[in-house]
Amino acid sequence: MSPPAMSLAVVGAAHKNADGSSRLEEIFRCEPGEAVLLIPEPENEHDRHAIAVFSCRNVQLGYVSAERAPRIGTLMGSMEIRSIFQRPTSFGAWIRLAFDGEAPMLTPSMIEEHEEPGERSPRTTAQDEPDFYPDEKWPDD
Numbered sequence: 550m551s552p553p554a555m556s557l558a559v560v561g562a563a564h565k566n567a568d569g570s571s572r573l574e575e576i577f578r579c580e581p582g583e584a585v586l587l588i589p590e591p592e593n594e595h596d597r598h599a600i601a602v603f604s605c606r607n608v609q610l611g612y613v614s615a616e617r618a619p620r621i622g623t624l625m626g627s628m629e630i631r632s633i634f635q636r637p638t639s640f641g642a643w644i645r646l647a648f649d650g651e652a653p654m655l656t657p658s659m660i661e662e663h664e665e666p667g668e669r670s671p672r673t674t675a676q677d678e679p680d681f682y683p684d685e686k687w688p689d690d
Contacts, residue, residue, distance in 0.1 A: 551628060551648040556659065557621070559602045561611040562641030575608040576642045579634040581660040585644050587613065587632055589622055598622050602644060604634070611641050624648065636660045 562572045579585075586603040593599035600613040600621055613621055624630060633653045635643035647653035 551651075552624065554645065554647040554651065554653055556635055556643050556645050557617055558614055558638075558640065559611040559642040559644055560614050560640065564611075566609050570608055572608075572610050572641075575604050575606070576610055576637045578606070579604055579610070579637070579642070581634060581636055581655055583634045585610065585632045585634050587621070587625065587630065587646075589625065600625075602632075602642075621646075636662070638662075 559576075562576055564572060566572060584605045586605075586607075588601045588603060590599040590601055591597050596615055596618065598615070598618040600618045602610045602612060604610055612618070621630070628648050629650050630646055630648055631651065631653055632644050632646045633655070635645045635655060636659070643659075645653040645655060645659070
């Protein structure tokens with residue numbers, strides 16, 4: 550049985566890409582429902598489970614959180630994952646994933662801007678970034 554569709558936080562958006570492009574600028578170019586690409590980075594020097602998130606224009610938006618990346622990476626090796634841009638947020642973005650060939654769906658409330666638990670304020674640090682949109686529960690949580 551495949552996991553239910555879920556939303557994940559894209560973190561690290563405040564950093565520039567290696568080519569100098571702005572992840573935040575690219576996030577604000579994205580439209581809800583646009584395809585995003587998840588690319589594992591097993592050679593990443595900071596985290597061998599790292600999964601980079603790229604826009605449909607092939608510009609990196611950030612990463613799946615370190616807490617969720619191992620599980621998503623395992624799922625990527627065993628089933629098809631489809632992913633779309635959900636919405637920008639103060640810490641980066643939300644993306645929506647669906648499994649086993651299902652199409653990820655967005656509801657109007659998923660693309661509305663609203664304050665969420667863990668939403669970044671001017672005093673919030675990277676450690677406070679949420680890693681998981683609170684609408685799903687994993688079977689192993």
